[in-house]
Amino acid sequence: MHDDRWTPPRIMLAVDLVILTLRDARLHVLLIERGVAPYQGTLALPGGFLRDEEEDIEAAARRELSEEAGLVDVHLETLGVYGRPGRDPRGRVVSVAHLAIAPSLPEPIAGTDAAGACWMPVQEVLSTEAELAFDHQHIVRDGVERARGKLEYTALATAFCDETFTISDLQQVYEAVWGVQLDPRNFYRKVQNAHGFITPAGPMRRAEKGRPARLFKAGPVRVLNPPMVRSAQATLPHSAKASRS
Amino acid sequence: MHDDRWTPPRIMLAVDLVILTLRDARLHVLLIERGVAPYQGTLALPGGFLRDEEEDIEAAARRELSEEAGLVDVHLETLGVYGRPGRDPRGRVVSVAHLAIAPSLPEPIAGTDAAGACWMPVQEVLSTEAELAFDHQHIVRDGVERARGKLEYTALATAFCDETFTISDLQQVYEAVWGVQLDPRNFYRKVQNAHGFITPAGPMRRAEKGRPARLFKAGPVRVLNPPMVRSAQATLPHSAKASRS
DNA sequence: AAAATAGTGTCTATAAGACACTATCAT
């Protein structure tokens, strides 16, 4: 079928990171201004090549997460493979994209590298045309889609929160990621009924403006049952809908 | 931070295929007996290296699908990346696993290559220890998990069926992939209520033993609403459960 | 007291699961 001397082609393997977080109730993604060609000066996802032939892919992703964003111990999962020929002018580069979820952080970045790192609202990234380097806008879109879907049937939302959080903190996550408004009363009930989703974190409380809320921490369960269905209606209590009757 | 002459390592990229189908109401996966080292003589997933540096990854997967299984025009999606160092004794090989779903086929294989190809019940593959080459058992497990999950909220089940099919054909898919038994009456209602899941295919029918059934074809919708929830109970009408009362 | 957020309860529509019943074929 083919030449006996044939050997497989060698390609370059990169990891890219879609790092999502919440900043003032809006979903943001971490972008870095590229310092070198190609796409010098253009915004791009943090990432880089495998360091050597022995490095594990997830280890490389965690290394970039630490080097470029100063993040450790955050949720990290494989998002997909992006390897279309021609996506990188340097040659055949196949990138393994990862999705990372970080709790809200005060600083834009506390990392070591990456002077030009910034948190950018996802909405802006996805609405603009040809703003990001490579196929990174497409990767961001896929990452956000993944997060939206997993919020429904897994406990991923807690990855956006600090160690302890209130139920409205959690609601803000759902509202920001899904881009909808939810009824706090029904949300409260659904979260409580999802067995193992959240567990009380001591009798502590926290205040600021209204009645102090109970604190919770992530529960033991990763798959929600019943799931937090994102059904058709966005539950804007009784507004909008335009005039109808 | 690093040497100016540093260049990224070059790795070998492979594609592997988890091809699932139904054979006499059981879920099967296509395996091939390896003809060359490493793992010569061991069962493995069909797959192979990228042919050249220009070949697109999905194109390579479709090529292997055709060469090794004789399949064209079947459902194909990326499953994941398997690149742990040491998984292949030939060096650093990163494999992009794909999930393919084929309708029931009479022949074991009609392909060109692959003399030693065979359909193997998934249950056997997953229950045996260290039976498959490389990390392929793990990949099969992930592929089956993916299929199980997607059956719930997408129209993937129709990919297991021929162009036209009956509702019990579809039910067999769910029962085989999930490994449960479902009530035909409730299944009928749920499938019909999932808007756009299936559409009638002419006034044609088909018979064999009982009353002829209506024929349907895959509908336009890819995401099911409402989903086909695989809830806790397996709905074995009124059997088993062991003696209890 | 007023404003604001936290948390509970109640009502209604919808969907899931259990299962009786009717329909249409081959033999």
Next chain:
DNA sequence: ATGATAGTGTCTTATAGACACTATTTT
């Protein structure tokens, strides 16, 4: 007629969404 599979209807229970109401804080 009988057996087998297809398809419909009905009942009960659980859950989603709408929303009234109570609780606990700050100002």
